[in-house]
Amino acid sequence: MNKCEQCIVRKLNSLGELTKDELVRISGCKSSDFVKKGEILFEEGDHINGVFCIKDGVCKVTKMSSNGREQIVKLVKKGDLLGERSLVSEEVSNLKATAINDMEICFIPKEEIVRDLKSNTNFTMSILKEMAVSLKEADNVIVDMAQKTVKQRLAETLLHLNKTYGSEDLDKPLDIQLSREDIASIIGTATESAIRLLSAFKKEKLIHLKGKEIYILNPKKLQHIAEGF
Amino acid sequence: MNKCEQCIVRKLNSLGELTKDELVRISGCKSSDFVKKGEILFEEGDHINGVFCIKDGVCKVTKMSSNGREQIVKLVKKGDLLGERSLVSEEVSNLKATAINDMEICFIPKEEIVRDLKSNTNFTMSILKEMAVSLKEADNVIVDMAQKTVKQRLAETLLHLNKTYGSEDLDKPLDIQLSREDIASIIGTATESAIRLLSAFKKEKLIHLKGKEIYILNPKKLQHIAEGF
């Protein structure tokens, strides 16, 4: 079992605010796990009772709409925390998390983290800050969903993926493999619509597609499209 | 100047977790204000540096989309706090707040509140909980915006308004007066579309309209529509 106090990942999130002693204690009660692509971390209705720390890999966080389609609410990657909401709420999860590729994760039980929440102000403030950022991002998504066309949203999403999973080098593909269905589920449209728009972008040399690999060729033009031609 | 420790409104939000002493101090540095319908509390880009506590009235919180239309992100009413995000972020506001009717508000400067955030654990946890609830609600809105038709969203919105501003009595109108444009801006559609659907609902006896007054006549059927016929 690896030790939290030696894990570089903690520096990427609020756990970095914990003291050495706190980390040692957390290390003693956490559990590590490997999750294969496609496996489910938790589902809507599950009692989570803890926080996941993503050591490696990416997972999608989804919510089922009442008309039966799954919407991807966000992507969670290496270094992110998952399930912070369970710390301050007794309710069951309203979201589902599914591995998009092979993952390595740690799970920290709620009671242990809550103890630190109440004693370590820096930690609490850091969690608050993360939530504030999430709220702001959620607001942005709401506005985009409500006001922008599917084409704009796709351009926006590609840029966002490029910022998070892209490299400086335009000749390298995004470091994430999403199915067409996943992409459609991010922008909130039918799979066929997403596919059609992707091919249109490809035809215009804005992106290049090779299987599931995505190359962003012209971010500037995409930005232009995302903001409404 | 009224005193916070005697204000009933504080019991409706996280400020209720503050001790008597803390409230007295807050009371000394807060400022109270009346805001007329249509006036702006703050705009995108403003430095807020504090929290608004809504003593009376309702305001809309909006964000401008890059294609130039304003989207209502949420409605804030009596008892709610506004601007919590400014407490943990140095950034300027990404949102705009406009009074929907005449309001009475208090403003508490950031430094004073942050002091309590760091010393009073109950208060901090309460703020965390409120943010967690906001996040959950935001997720729901995202899914609805992404997956549901305008008709479904309108039904959903009417139900939501009914829960928040309605009474048990079906013969009474909602206790909030929104323009058609506001309604359209909540569900993210053109004003004309919202109007058309409202008249359709009225024709089907699901609601009744009288000027800006809205009567919810058949919540059950609306629920049915919101979930997809």
Added chain:
DNA sequence: CGATTGCTTGACCCCCATCAATCCTCGTGG
């Protein structure tokens, strides 16, 4: 190598954004 799953493209049609014209409402000033 079948067979299942995911990808792609075509055809069709409905929802909804947009433009335009009219009606209504309310505040203002004569």
Added chain:
DNA sequence: CCACGAGGATTGATGGGGGTCAAGCAATCG
């Protein structure tokens, strides 16, 4: 008290975006 103007509300007409069904194609897997 009424007239008038301005902004909001309503309804009609129209075109395009995008959802859906369907069929063909590629890829992955036992």
